[in-house]
Amino acid sequence: MGKGFTVVVGQHVKSSVKCVVANVYSPCALNAKKTLWEELSNVKAASQESIWCCCGDFNAVRSRSERKGVRGRNDQAREIFGFNSFIEYMSLLDLPLVGKNYTWFRPDGTAKSRIDRGLVMEEWLLKWPMCKQYVLRREVSNHCALVIKSVEKDWGPKPFRSIEAWFLERGFNIMVKDKWKSFSVQGNKIVKFKKKMKLLKSDLKVWNREVFGNLHTTKRRIL
Template identity: 70%
Template sequence: MRHVIGREEADFVFIQETKSKELSDARCFVIWGDNNVGWIHNKGDEGSGSLLSMWPKDVFEYESHVMGTGYIAVYGQHLKTSYRCVVVNVYSSCSLRGKKTLWEDISKVRQSSHVLAWCICGDFNAVRSSNERKGITDRGEQKSEVNGFNSFIDSNFLLDLPLVGKKFTWFKPDGTAKSRIDRVLVTEDWLLLWPKSKQYVLRREVSDHCALVVKSVEKDWGPKPCRTIDAWLLERGFNRMVKDK
């Protein structure tokens, strides 16, 4: 599964479940398309649950990283704006215990950092409300999962970016079940830097997950059009004023 963060060009690419135990520069150059790429690989458990984070070296200057079970947090500087930020690639366990451990680990990493602009993106294997799952039998843990996930988001002062496109991000192959278990969470300081950030859900390709693309796009549509209120046309002298002007 691939998630992308950026504007017109990709600033970050996240791949979850790469199935790769080992990666090399040569392999990452092929995946990216050239050698202008930095990368960090979390090999997971014998390739299961592995993560790959990639970025163009002329856009993002790598400083350090922290990784653990189910995540990679990359610290660095966005060169165009000179702002430091942290981008976290997430692939959560399916078990409630594993999810809680992941939330606790990321919370500790975040609380120990002085960097304010954070983006946490990936497959959380959790939903924020029952409406984000369809066709899936309640396993008895759903309320605890929802409460725990929302508590993680609130306690870390994270914001869920506006969603564009599909309402769900994971689909069972036969179409009988679907859910929104992939998402992008950011801090308020991230939005101060990129206030137009939105998460776009793309169509599924080879995976049962949809890829997410995060964009912060500001378009100049030119001069604003002239607008009138129809009631003005009923005012005495309005037509003459328009002609005079």
């Protein structure tokens, strides 16, 4: 633990990957931010782990466009330079942002900024390449909650595929009917249908090899 950050080393349950998560709550003063950046950089340099995620309220932006309606910041240019230098030195990458462009809002709506973010090392993205940071609705704070997650679309089971040549083969339809009648499965009609389709798929693979052989090899020979 340091002033403004907590570092946790743990194991991701589903993948058993060992990783590091640094939760940041940065002070407002630029000198205090610099101290936090330096201390956190030293912690990472001494770490043996390569899969890192730094997330939280950094109280700093990477460009002027990430702050709107905030005036009187004479140190903004130095803050931007220092924060980007810290990110580069740590070899961190800014995850894609989903939901909103800003994460902090003044209650009266006159100012907004993106001072909360999730930064990861390249090794993190090699493990979870679909990882993004999602900005949620504000509930009890001026800050929006951030959720870092890897979303991989599950389109369900693979479709049942067939080859047109099968239906031209003599005896194919009779073989399918006989196989279908021979399957003995339990459950309601939908469950039975699903189980029979799975069994039929396996038998068709065997039948295809015996009758047609390897279609890819055959195709290459013909060409």
